[in-house]
Amino acid sequence: MRSFFAKLRRHRTAFAGMILIAMFVLTALAAPLCVPHDPIKQYKQFTKLPPKLGLYPAPTAANGEPLIDPVTGKPIMPARFLLGTDWHGRDILSRIVYGSQVSLLVGVVATLISLLIGIIIGSLAGYYGGWVDNVFM
Numbered sequence: 001m002r003s004f005f006a007k008l009r010r011h012r013t014a015f016a017g018m019i020l021i022a023m024f025v026l027t028a029l030a031a032p033l034c035v036p037h038d039p040i041k042q043y044k045q046f047t048k049l050p051p052k053l054g055l056y057p058a059p060t061a062a063n064g065e066p067l068i069d070p071v072t073g074k075p076i077m078p079a080r081f082l083l084g085t086d087w088h089g090r091d092i093l094s095r096i097v098y099g100s101q102v103s104l105l106v107g108v109v110a111t112l113i114s115l116l117i118g119i120i121i122g123s124l125a126g127y128y129g130g131w132v133d134n135v136f137m
Contacts, residue, residue: 027100035097036082038094039091041090046081047089055078125137
């Protein structure tokens, strides 16, 4: 195992790819800890916002007074949406991170299914040989 990582470190692009994949997997696994907002919650006052690094100002009424949240009864605070929001006011970054969990699950399940099929076919071809091996090959 040690020689594998030593060889991998010599190939910079392969090492960078491994680090990148590891970051994606860790981000997907730690999604509840990484995302700033709930991916399903709708922030109706912050719809269709473009990507921005800073804070978006709190929405105000036509007369300039801050809007009040009907649920809590408190003024709506400024928000930070790194990749913006969609038509329903949902945080795009949070939705991408949680969506990566589904993508990883589909990839792992597809790999396991093809591994199982390959083991079965290879075992049958190796055990019986002859015409069975030729059919599978």
